[in-house]
Amino acid sequence: MNDNDKYVIRAGETAHDQFETDLTIERAGWEFSAIAVLGLEAGQSQTRNSGDTELLVLPFEGGCTVEVNGQTYEIKGRESVFTGITDYIYIPRGTEFTVTSKNGGRFCLPAAKATKDLPVRYCPVEEVVTMLRGAGNCSRQVNNYALGNELETSHLLVTEVLTPGGNWSSYPPHKHDEHNENERVLEEIYYYEVREGNGGKNGKEGFALQRIYPSPGKPIDVCTEVRSRDIVIMPYGYHGPSVAAPGYDLYYLNVMAGPAEDSTWLMTNDPHHDWVRESWSDQAIDPRLPMTPMND
Numbered sequence: 001m002n003d004n005d006k007y008v009i010r011a012g013e014t015a016h017d018q019f020e021t022d023l024t025i026e027r028a029g030w031e032f033s034a035i036a037v038l039g040l041e042a043g044q045s046q047t048r049n050s051g052d053t054e055l056l057v058l059p060f061e062g063g064c065t066v067e068v069n070g071q072t073y074e075i076k077g078r079e080s081v082f083t084g085i086t087d088y089i090y091i092p093r094g095t096e097f098t099v100t101s102k103n104g105g106r107f108c109l110p111a112a113k114a115t116k117d118l119p120v121r122y123c124p125v126e127e128v129v130t131m132l133r134g135a136g137n138c139s140r141q142v143n144n145y146a147l148g149n150e151l152e153t154s155h156l157l158v159t160e161v162l163t164p165g166g167n168w169s170s171y172p173p174h175k176h177d178e179h180n181e182n183e184r185v186l187e188e189i190y191y192y193e194v195r196e197g198n199g200g201k202n203g204k205e206g207f208a209l210q211r212i213y214p215s216p217g218k219p220i221d222v223c224t225e226v227r228s229r230d231i232v233i234m235p236y237g238y239h240g241p242s243v244a245a246p247g248y249d250l251y252y253l254n255v256m257a258g259p260a261e262d263s264t265w266l267m268t269n270d271p272h273h274d275w276v277r278e279s280w281s282d283q284a285i286d287p288r289l290p291m292t293p294m295n296d
Helices: 277-284
Strands: 019-023 033-040 044-051 053-068 071-078 086-093 096-101 105-113 121-123 131-135 140-146 157-163 187-194 208-213 222-226 231-234 238-246 250-257
Touching: 019 231, 019 250, 033 044, 033 053, 033 096, 033 187, 033 250, 053 140, 071 086, 096 105, 105 131, 105 250, 187 208, 187 222, 187 238, 208 231, 222 231
Parallel strands: none
Antiparallel strands: 019 033, 033 105, 044 096, 053 071, 053 086, 053 096, 053 105, 086 121, 131 140, 140 157, 157 250, 187 231, 187 250, 208 222, 208 238
């Protein structure tokens, strides 16, 4: 028996009203991390209060305005997660805000329980930290929105990963379920989008594979097929690989948060597979990368 039923949340399972996804801290069964995705038609709005969480308004598709504290912020957004990075806005805890779609779109609200008050902050696209990671068939692109960049958060860490079809991502497998000089305890959400085949041109639905397995003292066993808008929650354990099926590019958004007050991502690789990183030194990065324009 595996733990798929406990940690895999299928597309639409938490949907309601204008929310395609609304995974709360309580629904996940932990203390810090959450995610919601708004699907809005042109001109539609949604008002929400952040409560005891901090969050980002991060466009997946399209642009929007965000009204908060008597001010209106224009978020240009992007055509899709596979074609560009985006500007976004940080919303602190205890704050009411309204998202209004310009021409229709989908807007992600990655969130985490907050323990301090910070200001609303608009983040231009130039502040997104972009990089290529790995080599060969482990090549992928990483875009950081709340991780190692200018944005200060209380506990929230947010990054997205683009993996060309056939490549292995989140590899070597790694963990962050202890608090020490090498790790931080971080609950993690993986939210997936899978590009249609032939670069999105043939309308064929694709899939990817996700694995989580035990770390010392942390029993967990997940091995599952994932498709667009599925979620896998990872409270602990070694996670990886995330494998993009050949022919289908993979996107996933990582939302991480934990009890440490330093908003830091620290992890350790599975020592059985850490040697793989050394093999990248004489391999080229996949020529299909970058998949979106990158910042310097």
